[in-house]
Ligand code: C2E
Ligand code: MG
């Protein structure tokens with residue numbers, strides 16, 4: 001009896017695994033096509049400076065619209081898939097190119113200067129020609145590199161540390177801003193951190209979420225802010241949703257705030273409309 005049950009369960013898992021694998025495969029093919037057909041979009045989420053209370057920067061986030069007002073899948077689903085299949089390389093190039101083009105267009109439109117950051121996957125950062133292709137994209141858009149930020153995860157710092165540092169130094173020479181995304185969720189050691197030519201740490205959303213309810217999360221956020229100050233870096237909190245979280249972070253002099261409290265990532269035109277509505281902070285509080 002037990003054996004039969006066991007076999008049944010095995011078949012169940014087998015079927016489920018197969019369903020998942022098929023969905024992944026199908027999604028990968030669709031994503032490839034979406035990229036080729038120009039169906040992907042870059043959305044922009046505001047980042048508000050606590051000192052000036054202004055939107056001074058924005059994070060570019062990839063979106064896959066389904067053409068009916070929704071999305072085919074979230075980045076949380078298709079980015080890891082693209083990393084598995086290598087599609088993240090052309091995808092990442094496309095995001096880089098789009099962000100540079102957008103920055104150029106906004107400057108042409110006379111928008112006040114903004115910093116734009118985008119996410120760089122470890123695989124992309126590890127490409128030999130990464131620095132050169134970013135330089136190419138910046139040149140084509142005739143952009144000031146200081147307006148562009150790269151969000152790296154701690155995993156890029158793990159592979160070949162010395163090569164990673166050389167690459168970061170090359171980027172710093174160009175003037176590009178370097179940030180560690182989701183700081184505290186990976187495995188980077190403090191000794192390495194000191195050697196990286198960074199500009200920003202981003203406090204991971206999972207610690208911000210618990211700020212008001214979990215004293216341990218609050219302690220971690222305090223520690224990341226203190227560490228940033230010690231290392232001479234600026235600090236961004238992401239995932240800020242409530243007044244309480246905002247107040248906590250402002251009191252501790254967190255430099256930039258990003259989260260649904262001020263607004264989600266928006267299509268470029270809606271993002272500009274948001275900026276043109278006037279002061280985002282006083283509107284909310
Ligand atoms: P991330 O870089 O840490 O981006 C922050 C994520 O948190 C975004 O999710 C954003 O929409 C979401 N978020 C922002 N504020 C709030 C908030 O107040 N509450 C909550 N619950 N969420 C908030 P998204 O856009 O779904 O992206 C998820 C992850 O996918 C990103 O995390 C990033 O790791 C990756 N990703 C997105 N776009 C790209 C891209 O162009 N290239 C690469 N390599 N990765 C990307
Ligand atoms: Mg990010």
Ligand code: MG
Nearest residue numbers: 181182202238
């Ligand atoms: Mg993040």
Ligand code: MG
Nearest residue numbers: 182204205238
């Ligand atoms: Mg995150």
